Amino acid sequence: MIHDRHAISPDARAVLTINLAALRGNWSALNKVCGSAECAGVIKANAYGLGLHQITEALVAGGCRTFFVATLGEARIVREAVPGAVIYVLDGLLPGASHYYAGFDLRPCLSSLAEIQEWAAYCDATGRRLRAAVHADTGMHRLGLPPHEVEHLATSERGLFEHFEMALLMSHLACADEPDNPMNAAQRRRFDEIRTVLPTAPASLANSGGTFLGPEYHYDLVRPGIALYGGRALEGRDNPMQWVVRFQARILQVHSLGAGEPVGYGATYRTERPSRIATVACGYADGFLRALSGPSGKPGPVGFIGDYPVPVIGRVSMDLITVDVTDVPENMALRGAWVEVLGARTTIDDLTDRAGTIGYELLTRLGQRVQRTYEGA
Numbered sequence: 001m002i003h004d005r006h007a008i009s010p011d012a013r014a015v016l017t018i019n020l021a022a023l024r025g026n027w028s029a030l031n032k033v034c035g036s037a038e039c040a041g042v043i044k045a046n047a048y049g050l051g052l053h054q055i056t057e058a059l060v061a062g063g064c065r066t067f068f069v070a071t072l073g074e075a076r077i078v079r080e081a082v083p084g085a086v087i088y089v090l091d092g093l094l095p096g097a098s099h100y101y102a103g104f105d106l107r108p109c110l111s112s113l114a115e116i117q118e119w120a121a122y123c124d125a126t127g128r129r130l131r132a133a134v135h136a137d138t139g140m141h142r143l144g145l146p147p148h149e150v151e152h153l154a155t156s157e158r159g160l161f162e163h164f165e166m167a168l169l170m171s172h173l174a175c176a177d178e179p180d181n182p183m184n185a186a187q188r189r190r191f192d193e194i195r196t197v198l199p200t201a202p203a204s205l206a207n208s209g210g211t212f213l214g215p216e217y218h219y220d221l222v223r224p225g226i227a228l229y230g231g232r233a234l235e236g237r238d239n240p241m242q243w244v245v246r247f248q249a250r251i252l253q254v255h256s257l258g259a260g261e262p263v264g265y266g267a268t269y270r271t272e273r274p275s276r277i278a279t280v281a282c283g284y285a286d287g288f289l290r291a292l293s294g295p296s297g298k299p300g301p302v303g304f305i306g307d308y309p310v311p312v313i314g315r316v317s318m319d320l321i322t323v324d325v326t327d328v329p330e331n332m333a334l335r336g337a338w339v340e341v342l343g344a345r346t347t348i349d350d351l352t353d354r355a356g357t358i359g360y361e362l363l364t365r366l367g368q369r370v371q372r373t374y375e376g377a
């Protein structure tokens with residue numbers, strides 16, 4: 001049920017409730033796991049779809065001081081929300097944009113020698129020794145200085161460090177969600193080698209998964225994202241995080257059907273008994289993925305009306321799903337009643353396992369037309 005009904009406008013058909021107390025709880029839990037290392041917050045992609053401004057303010061209230069965004073546009077929103085925050089931009093340095101980073105006091109994560117040279121030249125020209133992260137590639141081959149550039153920087157280009165301050169030396173793990181993958185230790189060893197040849201700086205390697213891999217992955221700062229929002233960081237392990245997102249949608253209509261009646265596109269589902277079927281106001285345009293459709297003839301994920309489970313049946317359409325409410329008291333499964341399709345009971349991980357995707361994708365695709373409300377501020 002929705003706790004804070006007053007925050008929901010009467011025309012809302014679907015609502016995402018974001019529990020900021022749970023978010024702060026997750027940050028505190030991760031902060032404990034990483035011991036004396038600093039726990040930053042990764043808030044790229046609109047804070048994994050949940051609202052950059054609100055999520056940032058809540059994390060600051062919980063004690064988080066350092067943030068990682070993907071884009072300059074995101075960085076500006078965060079700078080506005082929290083004037084004192086430390087903000088790293090994972091995209092790195094866009095060509096010719098140094099003044100923009102400097103103007104908003106942003107720290108680019110410099111991923112190539114060319115970016116480092118450009119930043120150092122800007123610092124030299126303006127006479128300000130500005131901060132930045134240096135992002136080294138330890139094997140993922142996505143962003144980060146390749147080995148020969150690290151080597152070059154360490155030997156012939158050390159002078160660049162006189163112009164800018166390396167506030168962080170970072171790298172990123174490719175397989176941190178698989179604790180037994182030997183690539184984790186291999187990347188950590190490579191990172192340690194890089195640390196010995198470059199000037200001393202605070203170091204950071206771990207995302208959410210890496211934070212759970214043990215203290216040798218924590219270094220000076222950890223960068224969790226998905227775990228803050230309640231998603232699973234390690235595959236095949238219990239998820240210790242609290243749920244943060246609840247997705248509820250209203251019943252628009254209830255049908256009473258006999259046995260053997262089809263429901264939805266393709267008539268993939270047929271009632272097995274006399275049934276009441278509710279049509280609910282969320283679909284793939286709201287981020288309830290079409291891949292969550294029950295396999296032909298079988299129910300899909302389970303939503304809830306109060307404590308009553310209501311399986312999703314038939315195909316997910318753009319704006320609508322259908323759920324079986326036969327076992328719910330009639331006075332609870334009425335037009336206008338709310339059905340919880342994602343929350344503490346049917347989790348992000350439950351849904352994404354069924355849909356063959358990951359929590360990151362589900363969260364970042366939650367529809368913009370779904371009203372977001374925040375509780376526990």
Ligand SMILES: *Cc1c(COP(=O)(O)O)cnc(C)c1O
Binds near residue numbers: 224
């Ligand atoms: C996205 C990202 C993170 C956070 O990853 P999670 O798996 O969500 O914890 C950390 N570091 C970098 C470089 C990233 O791109």
